Amino acid sequence: MAKCDEGYRCEVCGRDVEAIVDSDLYLRYVLGEVPLERLHLTPERHVRCNPALAQFIVDPAFEPIECGGAFSKSEIDAAFVVSEEQRVTRAWRRLQALPTLGLSIAEYPWDVTPEIP
Numbered sequence: 001m002a003k004c005d006e007g008y009r010c011e012v013c014g015r016d017v018e019a020i021v022d023s024d025l026y027l028r029y030v031l032g033e034v035p036l037e038r039l040h041l042t043p044e045r046h047v048r049c050n051p052a053l054a055q056f057i058v059d060p061a062f063e064p065i066e067c068g069g070a071f072s073k074s075e076i077d078a079a080f081v082v083s084e085e086q087r088v089t090r091a092w093r094r095l096q097a098l099p100t101l102g103l104s105i106a107e108y109p110w111d112v113t114p115e116i117p
Contacts, residue, residue: 012049021096024050030091030098032109039105047092056081056088061096 008017008025020026024045028034034042047054051067058064066072073081091110098108107113 008044010045010049011043012045015046017044017046020098022046022048023095024053026098026108027053027088027091027095030094030108030110031087032111036106053088056084057092058085058089059093062092 008023009015010017017023017025024047025034025039025042027047029036029039047057048065051065052071054062054065055067055073069075094108094110103113
């Protein structure tokens with residue numbers, strides 16, 4: 001099998017990240033943290049394999065995850081936690097909707113198409 005046919009493997013657990021809705025890389029891209037030209041160069045992970053970011057997703061469809069240590073929400077300023085929960089949850093909801101939105105990959109980030117949920 002050619003390398004390009006293998007999909008993207010999670011750098012944490014080693015399993016394939018089979019869908020964009022489970023992709024930490026694309027979540028960070030939607031957030032504007034990964035530029036388009038770096039997508040193919042940036043390691044992939046499942047959203048749940050990055051607890052430092054996943055802990056900020058607050059949605060009934062996402063089972064809460066805890067991050068231990070210094071990056072735990074309980075160790076961070078409460079105002080920052082609220083702000084991150086809003087920001088990351090909003091981006092995660094958009095990530096879940098991407099397969100149905102009909103956007104080009106360049107339109108995924110909030111700063112490009114902020115009017116689309």
